[in-house]
Amino acid sequence: MLIRRSTYVHLTPLGEDRVLIVHAMSHLRLVVDAEVAGIVAWFEQARDMPGDLAELRATLTIDADTLAGCLASLMERGVLTDQDAAGEAAIVAAKLSELHGRDPGEALDQLRRQQGEGANPYWSVTSALGAADMGGPKTHRWDVLLFGDCDLQMEADFLRREAAHRDVDLRVAASFPDDLRLAAERPHQAIFVGALRSRHLVAKGSAANHGGDPAALYLMEARNVIEGLRVHSDAPILIDGLPEPTVQPLGLADRGPHAHRNRFRAINRGLEALADDYSGVYVVDIAATLAAEGAARLMDDGLVGFTHFGSPGWMLQRPSAELAAVHDIFPDTAPLAALVGPDLYRREAIVARAHLDLLAVVMGLGRKKCVILDLDGTLWPGVLAETGAPFAWTPEISGHNSYIGLYFGLHEALKALKRRGILLACVSKNDEALVRELWKYPDHYPHDRLLTPDDFVTWRVNWQDKPSNIASIAEELGFALDAFVFIDDHPVERERVRQALPQVDVLGENPFALRQILLTDPRFQALKLTEESAARTDLVKAQLGRDRQRAAAGDSDGFLASLEVVTTFDRPSDAATLTRVAELFQRTTQFNTTGRVFSESELAKHAEAGQVFVAHCRDRFGDYGLVAAAVVEGAEIAAFAMSCRVIGLKVEHQFLGFVLSALADGQVEALGRIVETARNGPVRHLYADNGFAQDGEVWRKAL
Numbered sequence: 146m147l148i149r150r151s152t153y154v155h156l157t158p159l160g161e162d163r164v165l166i167v168h169a170m171s172h173l174r175l176v177v178d179a180e181v182a183g184i185v186a187w188f189e190q191a192r193d194m195p196g197d198l199a200e201l202r203a204t205l206t207i208d209a210d211t212l213a214g215c216l217a218s219l220m221e222r223g224v225l226t227d228q229d230a231a232g233e234a235a236i237v238a239a240k241l242s243e244l245h246g247r248d249p250g251e252a253l254d255q256l257r258r259q260q261g262e263g264a265n266p267y268w269s270v271t272s273a274l275g276a277a278d279m280g281g282p283k284t285h286r287w288d289v290l291l292f293g294d295c296d297l298q299m300e301a302d303f304l305r306r307e308a309a310h311r312d313v314d315l316r317v318a319a320s321f322p323d324d325l326r327l328a329a330e331r332p333h334q335a336i337f338v339g340a341l342r343s344r345h346l347v348a349k350g351s352a353a354n355h356g357g358d359p360a361a362l363y364l365m366e367a368r369n370v371i372e373g374l375r376v377h378s379d380a381p382i383l384i385d386g387l388p389e390p391t392v393q394p395l396g397l398a399d400r401g402p403h404a405h406r407n408r409f410r411a412i413n414r415g416l417e418a419l420a421d422d423y424s425g426v427y428v429v430d431i432a433a434t435l436a437a438e439g440a441a442r443l444m445d446d447g448l449v450g451f452t453h454f455g456s457p458g459w460m461l462q463r464p465s466a467e468l469a470a471v472h473d474i475f476p477d478t479a480p481l482a483a484l485v486g487p488d489l490y491r492r493e494a495i496v497a498r499a500h501l502d503l504l505a506v507v508m509g510l511g512r513k514k515c516v517i518l519d520l521d522g523t524l525w526p527g528v529l530a531e532t533g534a535p536f537a538w539t540p541e542i543s544g545h546n547s548y549i550g551l552y553f554g555l556h557e558a559l560k561a562l563k564r565r566g567i568l569l570a571c572v573s574k575n576d577e578a579l580v581r582e583l584w585k586y587p588d589h590y591p592h593d594r595l596l597t598p599d600d601f602v603t604w605r606v607n608w609q610d611k612p613s614n615i616a617s618i619a620e621e622l623g624f625a626l627d628a629f630v631f632i633d634d635h636p637v638e639r640e641r642v643r644q645a646l647p648q649v650d651v652l653g654e655n656p657f658a659l660r661q662i663l664l665t666d667p668r669f670q671a672l673k674l675t676e677e678s679a680a681r682t683d684l685v686k687a688q689l690g691r692d693r694q695r696a697a698a699g700d701s702d703g704f705l706a707s708l709e710v711v712t713t714f715d716r717p718s719d720a721a722t723l724t725r726v727a728e729l730f731q732r733t734t735q736f737n738t739t740g741r742v743f744s745e746s747e748l749a750k751h752a753e754a755g756q757v758f759v760a761h762c763r764d765r766f767g768d769y770g771l772v773a774a775a776v777v778e779g780a781e782i783a784a785f786a787m788s789c790r791v792i793g794l795k796v797e798h799q800f801l802g803f804v805l806s807a808l809a810d811g812q813v814e815a816l817g818r819i820v821e822t823a824r825n826g827p828v829r830h831l832y833a834d835n836g837f838a839q840d841g842e843v844w845r846k847a848l
Contacts, residue, residue, distance in 0.1 A: 148216075149191040151226045152233055156182055163273045168223055170237055175222070178273040180205065184215065188225055207276045215280025272302060283314040285510065288332055291319040292370070293339020296455060297385065303490065303497035311501065311510060322370055328377035335504055336374060337429075338384040341366045345452045347412065348394075352403040359403055360411040363387075364419055371419070371426055379746045381425045381507045383500065386413040388454045389432040391440050392447045405451065424720065425746035427503060427672065434499040435492075442484060443492040456492040458485040505667040509731035509742060513650070513668045514628040516562060517615055520573040520580065520606075522634035523653065524596065525552060529583050530576065540589060551656065557594040558663040565671045566678030568622070568685060569596070571604035572614045572631070580606050602685050611638055612645035621689065623789040625734060625824055630668070632659065675725045677770040687767050688790045695793075705794065708764040712796050714803040715759050716752070723748045726759060726774045729786055734824040736787040736797070738817065738831065743776065743784070751776050758807065760800040762791055773800045777808060781816040785831065792827055801835050809848040817844040 153169040164182035166175040177185075187201055194216075202212060219225045226233050287308070291297050301317045308315035320327045322341055343366045347359050355362060367384060374382055387409045393399035399406070413432060420426040435443050445457045461478055468475060488494070505511060521528045525535035538549045545553055563569055573580070586595055598604075603621060605614035611633070619626050626648035633639050633653045643651050650668075652659060663669055671678060691708070698704040717723060723745055730742045743751070751757045760773035773787040773796060782804060787797050808815050817832045819825075832844035839845075 146194050146227055147191040147229075148188060148194045148220070148225055148227055149229075150185055150188040151223055152230050153237075154185070154224050156185060158182075166224060171223060173222055173224075175224070176273050177279070178275045180207070181215065181274060181276055181279060184212075184276070185219065185224055191229075205276070207280070210282065211276055211280045213280065214282055215276040218279040272306070278309065281309075283309070283312055285313040285508075286316070287313055287334045287504075287508070288316045288318070289335045289337060289504070290328060290331060290333045291317060291337045291339070292322045292325065292327075292374075293319075293337070293385070294321065294342070295459075297337060297339030299490075300493050300497045300500065303493045304500060307494070307497045307501045311505065313510070322366075325370070325373040325377065328374050328380075333378070333380055335380050335507065336378060336382045337500060338367075338370055338374075338382060340385055340387055340431075340454060341370065344387060344409075344412075344454070347408050348405060348452050358411075359408045360415050363412045364415045367416060367419060371423055375423070375746070379425070379744060379750060381427065381504075381744050381746070382423075383427050383429055383503055383507070384416065384420070385429045386416055386431050388435050388440065388444055389413075390446050390451065390454075391444050392451070394451060423746070424723070424749045425744040427507060429499055429503050431496065431499070434496060438491075438495050442486065443495065448481075456485075456490075457481060458489040458492065461485065461489055502667040502670075506670040506672055507744075511668045512628075512731065513567060513630050514624050514732065515568040515570055515602075515618070515622060515630075516559065516663075516669075517570045517572050517618060517629055517631045518559070519611075519631075519633035519635070519638065519653075520571060520575060523632055524556065530579055534583060535586065536590075538590070545591065553591065553594055554660045555656075555663075556596045558660045559596055560594065560600065562663060562669055563600060563682055564679050565669065565674060566681045567669060568602045568682055569600055570618050570622075571601045571606065572611050572618070573604075573606045574608055574611070575606045577606035600682070602682050603689060610641070612642050615642065615646060615649060622685070623735060623792075671728075673724045675721065675728065677725060678728070680770070684767075684769065684790065688769075691764075691766060708766070708794070710762065710764045710794050710796070712760055712762045712799050714800060715761070716755050716807070717757060717759055718749075718752045720745070720749075722759065722771065723752060723757070725771050726757060729771065729774050729788065730784060733786040733788060734822070735789050735826070736792060736828045737822075737825050738785040738828055739783065739820045740822060740825070741776075741784040748776070751778075755807075758800070758804050760787075760796060760803070762794065762796055764794075772796060775800070775804050777804065780808065780812040780814060781818070785817070785828075787828075789827075797831060798835060801831065805835075805846070805848065812848055814848055815846045817846075818842060819844070 151168065153171075155167050155169065157165040157167065159165055159176070162179050164177050164179065166177055166182070166185065167173070183204070184201070187204075192201075198212075202209065205212060207215070216225065220227070228236060289304070291301060298319050301319055304317060305315045318327065318331050318333075322338065328336065341363060343363045347355075347363050350359075352359055371382060371384070389409055390406050393405040395405070401407070402411070409432075413428070413430075416428045420428050441447065443456060445453055445455045445459065448457050448460065449455075461482060485491075518524060526532070529535065536549060536552065543549060559569060581598060584598055586592060603618055605617060607614070611631075615629065615631060616626070619629060626646055627650075630650045630652060631639075631642050633642070633651070634656065636654075639651045639653055642649060652662065677684070695701065695704050715722075717726070726748055727743055727745050730737070734740075748757055756777045758775040758777070759771055762769040762772045769788070769790055772791045773785075775785045776783050785801070785804075787800070805815055815837075817837060819829055819832065821829065832846070833839070835846070837844035837846040
């Protein structure tokens with residue numbers, strides 16, 4: 146196959162190892178380093194691939210896989226092509242002709258909107274893309290849309306960089322909040338909305354000028370944007386809250402519910418309430434993000450205006466042509482540079498991280514299901530067998546927030562994770578009977594903040610090596626190793642686990658950061674809490690007890706009959722159940738036919754059409770809760786997932802029968818697919834065991 150540089154691509158050196166690639170038709174703009182530019186230039190002549198690849202590799206420092214990925218990325222973006230000049234021109238003409246003879250200029254603009262990448266050029270801040278940036282293998286590919294002004298659009302490349310750190314190839318297209326039709330023109334998995342323009346009006350006038358509520362105007366604009374986007378898209382919408390002002394026009398005299406700063410606080414509270422009115426809409430807490438890093442150095446309301454809410458560093462990045470407005474006379478910027486610091490784009494990087502944190506939670510990226518804890522030196526100081534008690538604290542020694550607070554705070558954070566639905570387990574080199582005997586607290590301790598053995602779903606307190614114990618817990622719970630985090634104070638034990646079980650994330654180097662990590666890291670976050678997530682520890686404990694009884698019973702069928710399993714089915718439409726369904730599809734990796742995940746907005750639309758099915762299960766030991774879900778699209782079962790807690794109870798056969806019965810009312814056959822993964826072995830025979838016949842990649846059953 147012959148590959149060449151596109152006829153429409155031009156390279157412009159910018160200096161400092163930066164080269165601008167521009168595609169004349171799509172208006173794609175990429176800033177790349179000299180190595181990537183050299184790769185593109187090498188294809189000035191048509192090259193035979195893969196025959197000539199060895200010649201190219203000999204000139205580069207990157208490995209074969211990175212080069213292959215880089216070439217694929219350049220092909221995808223249209224920088225390289227397998228068409229000759231005439232063929233490439235014909236393809237462009239065909240795309241433009243799809244617009245049915247409209248004005249060629251307008252048709253070209255439409256093409257550029259569909260294929261463009263990045264932010265508005267005036268606000269675009271990019272680092273040069275290297276071959277590893279373009280070709281390094283990424284597990285995930287997400288396309289996102291940005292609707293906002295400078296505050297959001299300047300983040301575009303920082304979002305890409307932050308995503309790359311999380312193994313995500315993020316592609317960004319940006320426009321303004323009055324250009325929502327972009328959501329109908331570009332494929333995307335998520336939408337970001339920045340600060341809206343009505344914020345400037347919120348700060349003006351008295352409360353009476355705003356009908357008594359200065360926040361109402363902004364919230365009205367936000368509602369219009371959300372509803373406008375929902376016309377075109379079911380994707381998750383992440384809308385920015387507003388920063389809290391660092392200065393006020395009237396200073397200390399600016400008080401009361403409608404004071405300058407309180408108006409923006411009211412908007413943020415209103416945005417949270419507004420988001421609850423819609424499925425799949427979430428608020429990014431920009432005020433908290435900036436406050437945590439020092440808002441005064443990250444906001445320019447103390448420099449240029451009360452409602453711009455940009456970075457003071459932007460003053461240091463203005464084009465020299467704008468000095469004409471001040472007669473080319475301007476103070477020395479050294480004091481401002483000292484305030485901002487050496488990183489002029491620190492604000493963009495910080496806020497991009499907050500945006501990606503929330504997006505990671507929405508997309509279920511890297512979500513952890515279980516935290517495994519060491520005991521001695523981690524949950525309490527020293528060795529329990531030597532100290533005789535977890536702590537020696539009394540109110541006479543200190544308050545809760547002295548040295549003892551480090552441990553109380555860690556316990557409290559772990560109990561919070563438990564309420565979020567994350568399981569706790571324990572691995573410790575210790576004598577189990579002695580630990581159980583000594584792990585007690587006197588009456589004057591804050592018991593509501595402290596962990597007890599009952600908070601752990603399972604544990605391994607013995608003298609075996611910790612990697613073996615962790616692997617044993619993973620097998621018992623049925624979770625992949627990458628669903629676990631291990632915390633240990635001992636560096637040797639941490640390193641041993643890292644080497645033996647590289648999929649497990651390991652923490653514990655900095656005990657002073659643990660509580661913050663556990664409470665804020667997106668891997669431990671849930672968008673909404675359900676009753677089942679809060680009760681997950683008890684549900685899993687009960688399931689482990691059933692498993693042990695089943696193993697002891699010997700007669701599997703007899704044991705199953707003795708459980709007196711009762712399964713009920715429904716086609717839900719309420720928001721709480723759909724939240725749980727979304728969670729089930731995200732969390733379930735074993736009994737999952739296709740691995741598809743759904744936003745709550747998508748599920749709400751499917752549910753409105755009667756296309757969402759759920760199963761609840763209970764037995765004589767207790768209630769399992771919602772254990773299975775399916776979504777159908779036409780005649781096809783687009784997704785079918787079941788909790789590993791009920792694998793072996795034959796729930797899947799009854800549930801599939803319920804779905805098929807519903808499909809029979811209007812369909813002549815049912816279709817299903819199995820997308821095989823390394824984890825979903827248990828679901829592979831679902832359709833074969835229920836009368837489906839395989840037809841290529843599809844399973845079919847007459848109804």
